[in-house]
Amino acid sequence: MLEETISDKIPPKLAYHPGTEILIIEDSAVQAEVLKKTLSLAGYEAAVARDGFHALEMIRQRRPALVISDIAMPLIDGYEVCRAIKKDEGLRDIPVILLTVFIEKNHVIKGLDSGADEYITKPYDPDLLLSTISRLLSGTDEGRITETSRGLEVEIDGKRHIISAGRGAIMELLLSTYENAMRQYRKLFEAEYALQSLNETLEEKVRQRTAELQAEINERKRAEQEVRKLSTIIEQSANIVFVTDAGGLIRFVNPMFEKVTGYKGSEVIGRTPWDLQTDPDLREDLRNIWKGVLEGKPWSGVLKKEKKGGQEYWVESVITPLKNESDETTGYLAIQEDITEKRQSSARIKYLAQYDPVTGLLNRARFLSRLEETLSCNRVEGRAYSLLVANIDGFKLINDSYGHNTGDEALKSVARLLLTLSENNPRLRSDCAGEVLLSRLSADEFAVFFGCAARDEAVAVAEAVRAGVESISSATPERMTISIGGALYPEHSEDSMGLLTKADAALYRAKTLGRNRCHIFEPEDRDLENMQSRLSWKNRIVSAIEDGRFLPWFQPIMDLKSNTVNHFEVLARMQDETGEILPPSRFIEIAETFGIIKHIDRMIIDKAFRFRDLRPVDGMTFSMNISGKNLGDSDFLSFLKGRIAGAGEMAKHFIFEITETAAVKDVDMAVRFINTLKEMGCKFSLDDFGVGFSSFTYLKMMDVDFLKIDGSFIKKLDTDHKDRLFVRTIVDVARELKIRTVAEFVERAETLEILREYGVDYAQGYYIGRPGPGLENVAGRA
Numbered sequence: 102m103l104e105e106t107i108s109d110k111i112p113p114k115l116a117y118h119p120g121t122e123i124l125i126i127e128d129s130a131v132q133a134e135v136l137k138k139t140l141s142l143a144g145y146e147a148a149v150a151r152d153g154f155h156a157l158e159m160i161r162q163r164r165p166a167l168v169i170s171d172i173a174m175p176l177i178d179g180y181e182v183c184r185a186i187k188k189d190e191g192l193r194d195i196p197v198i199l200l201t202v203f204i205e206k207n208h209v210i211k212g213l214d215s216g217a218d219e220y221i222t223k224p225y226d227p228d229l230l231l232s233t234i235s236r237l238l239s240g241t242d243e244g245r246i247t248e249t250s251r252g253l254e255v256e257i258d259g260k261r262h263i264i265s266a267g268r269g270a271i272m273e274l275l276l277s278t279y280e281n282a283m284r285q286y287r288k289l290f291e292a293e294y295a296l297q298s299l300n301e302t303l304e305e306k307v308r309q310r311t312a313e314l315q316a317e318i319n320e321r322k323r324a325e326q327e328v329r330k331l332s333t334i335i336e337q338s339a340n341i342v343f344v345t346d347a348g349g350l351i352r353f354v355n356p357m358f359e360k361v362t363g364y365k366g367s368e369v370i371g372r373t374p375w376d377l378q379t380d381p382d383l384r385e386d387l388r389n390i391w392k393g394v395l396e397g398k399p400w401s402g403v404l405k406k407e408k409k410g411g412q413e414y415w416v417e418s419v420i421t422p423l424k425n426e427s428d429e430t431t432g433y434l435a436i437q438e439d440i441t442e443k444r445q446s447s448a449r450i451k452y453l454a455q456y457d458p459v460t461g462l463l464n465r466a467r468f469l470s471r472l473e474e475t476l477s478c479n480r481v482e483g484r485a486y487s488l489l490v491a492n493i494d495g496f497k498l499i500n501d502s503y504g505h506n507t508g509d510e511a512l513k514s515v516a517r518l519l520l521t522l523s524e525n526n527p528r529l530r531s532d533c534a535g536e537v538l539l540s541r542l543s544a545d546e547f548a549v550f551f552g553c554a555a556r557d558e559a560v561a562v563a564e565a566v567r568a569g570v571e572s573i574s575s576a577t578p579e580r581m582t583i584s585i586g587g588a589l590y591p592e593h594s595e596d597s598m599g600l601l602t603k604a605d606a607a608l609y610r611a612k613t614l615g616r617n618r619c620h621i622f623e624p625e626d627r628d629l630e631n632m633q634s635r636l637s638w639k640n641r642i643v644s645a646i647e648d649g650r651f652l653p654w655f656q657p658i659m660d661l662k663s664n665t666v667n668h669f670e671v672l673a674r675m676q677d678e679t680g681e682i683l684p685p686s687r688f689i690e691i692a693e694t695f696g697i698i699k700h701i702d703r704m705i706i707d708k709a710f711r712f713r714d715l716r717p718v719d720g721m722t723f724s725m726n727i728s729g730k731n732l733g734d735s736d737f738l739s740f741l742k743g744r745i746a747g748a749g750e751m752a753k754h755f756i757f758e759i760t761e762t763a764a765v766k767d768v769d770m771a772v773r774f775i776n777t778l779k780e781m782g783c784k785f786s787l788d789d790f791g792v793g794f795s796s797f798t799y800l801k802m803m804d805v806d807f808l809k810i811d812g813s814f815i816k817k818l819d820t821d822h823k824d825r826l827f828v829r830t831i832v833d834v835a836r837e838l839k840i841r842t843v844a845e846f847v848e849r850a851e852t853l854e855i856l857r858e859y860g861v862d863y864a865q866g867y868y869i870g871r872p873g874p875g876l877e878n879v880a881g882r883a
Contacts, residue, residue, distance in 0.1 A: 119144035121238060122163065126156040126170035126182060136169065136200075139227050145234075153177025157185055160192060166238055172201040172208070180215040187216035196237040226288070269515060341416065341437040344423070347430055349373050349391050361439050363409030368766035374435070378407050394420050394433060403440070414441045448690075457541040459509050460516035466678070466679045468540035472550055472597045476539075476590065485534070486590040487559035489549040490604040491515075491566060494582045494616045496545035501579060511577050513624045515547060518569045523549075528562050548604075556621055559587045571617065579883045582617035584608060593622050605637055638691045641677065646697065650676040652711060657870040658724070658843060658863050661856060670724040670758075670865065671709045672872050673701055698728045699737050710744055712755060724756040724786060732759065732767070732774050752782035756807065760788045772803055779804060786843070791831055800838060807863075808835050812846030815866075819851040825859075832859050 123145050127133035133149045142148040148165065150156035152174055160168065168186065172179035179199050186192045198219040199212045212220045219233050335342050335355050341362075344353040350373060354366045362369075362377070369377060375391060378384040383405060394400050401419040408414055416437035422433040452458075462473065471489075479486070493499075493511065499509040516539075523529050523537040526550075535552035542548050548564065563585045570583040586608025594600040599735040603622040611620040645651055655669040675683040692698040706725050713723060731737040745752045757778060759771065775785045786807035787800075791814055810831055814824045828844070835842045844856050845864030856864055 110608065120146060120275075121166045122146040122148060123167045123169060123234070124159060124163070124165040124173070125149045125321075126153065126168065126179065128152060128171065128174045132171075139230070140234075143231055153179075155181045156182055160186065160195070164192070165195065167196045167198070167234060169198045169200050169234075169565055172199055172203055172212075180211055183212075183215040198230075198233065199236070200230075209214060223274070323435045339438075341435075341439065343374075343435050344437070345374070345433045347395075347432055349395055349433070352432065361408070361414065362406075368409075377409075378662050379411060380407055383407060390420075394422075397422065397430070404437075412441060415444050416440060459512050461543045462516050462519070462547070463538060463540040465542045468538060468542065468548060468550075469597060469601075469679060471538055472600075474594075475536075475550070476597055476600075479590075484552050485553050485555070485592075486550060487562070487587055488590065488600050488604045489550070489559065489563050489566065489585055489587045490542070490608045491547045491563075491570075491583050492600070492608055492612070493545040493570075493586040494584055494612075499577055499579070499581075507577055511544070511581060512541065514573050514581075515583070516541065518573065519547065519549060519566065522562075522569065526562065526565055528558055543644075548601075556589060559589060559621055560619060563587055563621075567617065584611040584616045585619040586611050587619065587621040591620070602637070609636075638688065638696070639695045641693075642675070642688050642692055642697060642701075645675050645677070646700045646704065649704065651701050651708075651860055652676060652682070652874065653705050653708045653722075654872040654874055655876055656865060656872040658865045659869045661853075661861060661864055667720045668722045668724070668863065669876065671705060671726075673705045673726070674872075674874075693728060693730055696730070699731050699734055702726070702728055702731055703737065703740055706741070706744065710748060710755075713748075713751060722754045722756060724758050726758045726788065729760060733770050738774065738777065741778060742781065745778065745783060750782075753784070756784040756786050758786040758788040758809065768802060775803055775805065777783065791827060800840070802836070805840060807841050807843055809843045809845055810861075811866075812866075815844050815852060815856075816848070818855050819849065825855065828856075829859050831863055836860065 124142055125133055125136050125140075125147055127136065127149065128151050130151075131709065133151070137147040137149060148159065150159050154177060156168075157177075158646050159165075168182075170179040170182050178323065183197045186195055186197055193216075194336060196218040197216070198221060199215075200221050200223060201208070201212075202223045203209075204222050204316045209220055218237055221230060221233065244828070277296065338355060338357055341358045342355040342357050343351055345351050350371055351369050354364075354369060358369075359365055364377065373391065375384050375387040378387055386660065387404070387406070390400055390404075399419075399421050402417075404416050404418050405413055417440050418435060418437040420433055420435045422430045423434055425431050453464075455464060456462065457464045475486070495512070496508065499511055519539045523539060529537050538548070538550040540548040540550075549562070551562065551752045567583055567585055570581055573581055586604050586606065587598050588594065588603035588607060590600055593603045607620045607622040610623075614620065619758060652674045654672045654674045656672060657666040658668040658670060659666050660668070673685055673689075675688050677683055688701075689698070692701055709723055709725055712719075741757075745755070748755070759774075779785060784806040785804070785807055787803065787805045789811045790808045791811045808831065810828060814827050814831075817823050818828060832842050841862040843863040844852075844861050845865050847853055847856065847864045848868050850868065852866075853868060855862055
């Protein structure tokens with residue numbers, strides 16, 4: 102580009118002297134290079150000296166044909182160089198051109214006085230310079246004045262100057278200066294004209310550029326605001342943030358880095374992340390990760406690291422490269438979340454899902470799961486096993502008398518004893534014993550399960566446990582004893598729950614025989630097994646109530662006129678210790694027998710109300726069952742009234758169901774119960790209707806809104822003529838009383854069509870939809 106620009110300015114027809122060497126004396130490397138290019142394109146050989154000392158040495162050594170010298174140079178200026186050349190008899194014939202920015206009169210006079218052959222000002226015209234060089238090298242006398250004397254006295258600005266050059270040289274230099282001035286004048290005139298024509302364009306460009314600059318400034322301000330915002334986010338971030346350079350050396354850390362690691366920023370700047378790890382394994386692991394990162398591989402994952410004090414902590418880390426506009430990696434950004442507490446909590450949750458927090462033994466759920474797994478695998482192997490269930494005698498009294506700390510210590514001491522026996526007892530260490538399972542089943546109950554155990558072996562192990570507990574002296578102020586029951590597999594049962602039930606019955610027998618003794622299940626213990634099973638179920642139900650493990654499930658009820666589902670029956674389900682969902686047939690009868698059904702009803706109703714609050718969908722209603730045991734319970738009625746009052750307008754979306762048999766047992770009480778809730782805006786349904794036709798008598802007394810036809814009439818409706826007769830009669834009576842009807846146990850399309858034909862209002866059953874924990878999974882044929 103430089104050569105093209107210069108070549109454009111060289112006149113095409115000048116008498117150049119190809120191969121002639123010209124010395125350039127110029128301390129500016131850029132100007133020297135430009136001048137050298139100009140001469141080279143004209144065919145000259147150009148050499149460059151950067152100061153006067155080296156120039157004089159090069160002149161004496163190389164004797165160039167011509168010298169072009171700048172004036173303003175360090176140490177020796179151009180005037181001195183010129184004088185030195187003209188004083189030297191061997192060099193004085195070399196023409197010297199002074200090329201300078203000085204245009205003042207005194208500089209011109211000084212140049213003439215130093216003996217310069219030409220004085221050309223910068224910026225120079227390449228045409229003038231090359232024509233001057235050609236003329237000086239040609240030695241032509243055209244237009245020159247012959248020298249007649251060796252000096253000239255001139256007066257400038259009142260000062261006299263003696264110019265030692267010859268008159269001809271002086272005149273020649275003056276003529277050259279005049280020519281140069283005229284050329285400069287013409288160019289100046291042309292430039293002024295061009296400047297005038299470009300001025301308006303320039304002003305417009307200035308305005309445009311000003312607007313562009315303002316836009317750039319605004320954009321830069323926005324970018325700076327974003328940077329400040331990002332900086333604030335990083336500074337206040339809850340995550341660890343640090344930045345390294347391209348070599349992995351830390352250049353920035355945020356306050357959270359300092360807080361978590363314990364290092365100050367000044368302690369880590371300039372160090373690599375792996376340098377902060379004192380543990381050799383952690384350092385090597387981190388070094389390998391960063392080796393990949395520095396090779397261009399982004400990394401994310403979980404790391405274990407060390408704080409300044411050596412404490413371990415865990416982070417979830419992401420490391421990404423930082424790139425500039427040229428896509429070159431300039432550093433790396435590491436963002437890390439301290440997940441130490443989260444991991445500890447997760448580990449704790451996993452531990453508590455399997456182990457008892459007090460004793461460290463398997464909890465009930467995990468024990469039952471392992472027991473079932475072992476017995477399932479054993480059905481092929483055919484091995485024998487023993488299950489011992491042990492209960493600390495009078496444990497409640499220990500807790501009440503000496504406090505829970507003493508109670509916990511008693512539990513721990515029993516657990517330590519069981520662990521010691523599992524490791525040291527010959528029967529439990531034998532090959533046929535297999536893996537020994539130890540568990541804390543409930544508050545004061547333990548279990549030991551082991552293999553290869555005949556009755557005498559089971560008794561021996563049980564006795565070792567009993568004697569060991571009796572010998573514990575430091576756990577409680579009083580002597581502690583334990584009762585143990587046992588059952589054998591497969592002799593007494595071939596499934597885990599049967600085995601546990603029989604061991605419980607044997608334990609109960611040991612208690613009745615005086616406690617502090619062992620008893621293996623006998624046939625005569627079967628009556629205790631049944632009673633013990635019911636007691637065990639009662640305890641499980643109570644535990645589920647205390648833990649809030651009774652859940653509402655929802656079954657859809659279809660409106661047969663619109664074929665839509667906007668109504669659901671709320672059904673109770675119990676979640677056992679293992680997470681299994683149990684149907685009402687497993688717990689309702691026992692809950693009613695032991696008088697704890699009201700707690701289940703309250704929990705299901707309360708959760709149903711809260712569920713409805715979270716789904717305020719217009720027109721959606723819910724039916725909830727109330728046990729007949731609760732109709733005369735004033736506390737339960739008060740609970741219901743409070744819950745309904747809190748629901749406000751939403752009360753109209755709830756329907757309460759009581760069974761026909763419960764209602765007719767005490768009609769007056771049922772009527773009062775129904776009227777109380779209906780006055781608050783609720784509706785009522787009579788469930789299992791039709792079991793006894795005597796109940797028609799009481800329909801006019803009970804102001805119910807729905808009749809649920811008992812499923813025994815619905816199951817065979819398409820094949821049994823009598824069932825159809827009964828159902829049609831119920832529907833007709835209900836219609837006359839303006840009571841809507843609901844058919845249960847609808848399981849076939851044929852049944853549904855008959856119900857539509859009879860004018861039944863609603864249908865419920867597996868054909869419509871099965872119960873589920875949420876509404877999304879139970880919307881059947883709506």
